[in-house]
Amino acid sequence: MTKVLVVYHSGYGHTQRMAQSVADGAGAELIAIDADGNLPPGGWEALDAADAIVFGSPTYMGSVSWQFKKFADASSKPWFAQKWKDKIAAGFTNSAGMNGDKLATLNTLFTLAMQHGMIWVSQGLMPANTQAAQRDDVNYLVSYSGAIAQSPSDAGAKDMRAGDLETARLFGERVAAIAARFKN
Numbered sequence: 001m002t003k004v005l006v007v008y009h010s011g012y013g014h015t016q017r018m019a020q021s022v023a024d025g026a027g028a029e030l031i032a033i034d035a036d037g038n039l040p041p042g043g044w045e046a047l048d049a050a051d052a053i054v055f056g057s058p059t060y061m062g063s064v065s066w067q068f069k070k071f072a073d074a075s076s077k078p079w080f081a082q083k084w085k086d087k088i089a090a091g092f093t094n095s096a097g098m099n100g101d102k103l104a105t106l107n108t109l110f111t112l113a114m115q116h117g118m119i120w121v122s123q124g125l126m127p128a129n130t131q132a133a134q135r136d137d138v139n140y141l142v143s144y145s146g147a148i149a150q151s152p153s154d155a156g157a158k159d160m161r162a163g164d165l166e167t168a169r170l171f172g173e174r175v176a177a178i179a180a181r182f183k184n
Contacts, residue, residue: 007031028175058094121175122145
């Protein structure tokens with residue numbers, strides 16, 4: 001059986017909800033990076049044993065949260081031992097703005113994966129970019145590099161858009177399917 005893990009930081013609950021959608025699609029386990037930028041006990045060992053790792057962070061000031069950056073910097077130990085080499089990788093993010101420089105965050109996640117020698121999985125969904133498109137359509141925000149979501153700054157995690165969460169769930173399905181293909 002393929003083991004997919006979603007490692008993420010969430011400041012206000014939006015990215016956590018998105019992480020849960022990715023995990024639901026992938027049949028994955030969640031590993032939350034805490035408010036101090038640390039993994040729970042056994043977190044590093046679980047990541048080392050995974051077939052695929054999906055990285056998630058909110059977009060703050062055009063990049064990952066400092067907590068996620070602390071985790072990324074601490075991943076130099078598995079990097080040195082090449083523990084994540086040839087694992088499947090993917091990433092997702094959320095911010096308040098429709099754009100909000102989400103691509104810069106996905107590029108940070110991609111770069112982390114590339115430094116570890118991982119194999120990146122794209123979104124793999126067609127965009128909802130016609131005149132008939134509605135905000136709750138799948139991939140309405142149109143990302144190819146990873147899953148993205150938008151949450152108004154005055155809205156709680158429970159108010160996230162159904163289309164963004166479905167996009168994340170489908171992304172999780174894709175990551176799990178690719179990981180299974182590579183495992184065989």
